[in-house]
Amino acid sequence: xxxxxxxxxxxxxxxxxxxxxxxxxxxxxxxxxxxxxxxxxxxxxxxxxxxxxxxxxxxxxxxxxxxxxxxxxxxxxxxxxxxxxxxxxxxxxxxxxxxxxxxxxxxxxxxxxxxxxxxxxxxxxxxxxxxxxxxxxxxxxxxxxxxxxxxxxxxxxxxxxxxxxxxxxxxxxxxxxxxxxxxxxxxxxxxxxxxxxxxxxxxxxxxxxxxxxxxxxxxxxxxxxx
Numbered sequence: 001x002x003x004x005x006x007x008x009x010x011x012x013x014x015x016x017x018x019x020x021x022x023x024x025x026x027x028x029x030x031x032x033x034x035x036x037x038x039x040x041x042x043x044x045x046x047x048x049x050x051x052x053x054x055x056x057x058x059x060x061x062x063x064x065x066x067x068x069x070x071x072x073x074x075x076x077x078x079x080x081x082x083x084x085x086x087x088x089x090x091x092x093x094x095x096x097x098x099x100x101x102x103x104x105x106x107x108x109x110x111x112x113x114x115x116x117x118x119x120x121x122x123x124x125x126x127x128x129x130x131x132x133x134x135x136x137x138x139x140x141x142x143x144x145x146x147x148x149x150x151x152x153x154x155x156x157x158x159x160x161x162x163x164x165x166x167x168x169x170x171x172x173x174x175x176x177x178x179x180x181x182x183x184x185x186x187x188x189x190x191x192x193x194x195x196x197x198x199x200x201x202x203x204x205x206x207x208x209x210x211x212x213x214x215x216x217x218x219x220x221x222x223x224x225x226x
Contacts, residue, residue, distance in 0.1 A: 017045050018079055023224065025086045030168070030225035031218065032211055033161040034093045034101065037112040045083060052076050094119050098126065099146065099158045163212040168226045175201040175222060178213060 024038045056076060059069045094101060094111070098119055101107045111119065127145060135143045146155040177198045201207060206226070217223040 017041060017048065018082075021045060021079070021082050021086065025082055025089075027218065027225050028086060028089050032163060032165045032167075034090060034097070034107060034110055036110045036219070037090070037115065039112060042083070042112075045079070049076065049079060049083070090115065091118065093161075095122060097159055097161055098123055099155070100160045103155075103158070163210075163215065165211050166208055167211045167214075168206060168208055169214060169218075169223050170204060170206050170226065171201050171217070171223045172203055173222055174203060175217060178209075178217070 020038075020041050024035075024041065028035055052072065053076065056069060056072050059072070060066075094115060097107075101111070102119060102123060108116070108119075130145060135145070144157070146157050178201060179198050201223070211218075214223050218225065
């Protein structure tokens with residue numbers, strides 16, 4: 001990390017919970033893996049939505065200008081749409097990568113309490129469905145949910161997010177020494193890819209890079225996905 005990365009002088013660009021929700025929604029939609037659930041933000045927004053709903057209902061009954069009531073209702077509808085979309089995207093990722101998420105402590109701990117309950121229920125239903133409709137009709141060596149056959153050394157039937165996916169992103173800070181390629185996954189020199197020179201990210205400039213290369217900065221809130 002370069003010394004100009006803005007430590008100690010971080011500027012808060014999001015000033016409202018709705019703006020923070022928009023950012024969380026963009027991040028979740030663009031990231032190939034499930035991100036950490038915004039527990040405090042969602043709790044605050046849920047309370048605010050309930051309060052606004054009560055106020056709108058009271059205003060409508062008290063004869064306040066219908067135009068003002070309509071404007072408040074439009075803002076409320078937009079916020080509810082964003083919140084539902086954010087939660088729906090996360091549920092879709094849980095369903096798609098359910099085995100991988102439940103087997104990976106880091107990912108499982110990113111779920112909310114309700115999402116953990118959903119994942120466990122979904123897992124039970126999916127295992128039961130696969131067992132009754134497919135697996136029970138296959139030879140014993142092919143009845144695993146996780147492997148193509150019992151002799152497989154890895155869980156090659158478990159879907160995993162593709163962290164090598166390219167994403168569009170930008171930052172509000174100067175970031176240096178970002179490594180675009182790595183050879184951590186290469187079991188031998190034959191499979192290792194040549195490292196590229198580390199590159200730098202300037203504020204408010206769009207970049208098209210691999211998600212894995214900037215994953216740490218996304219988790220730290222230094223990079224925004226678009």
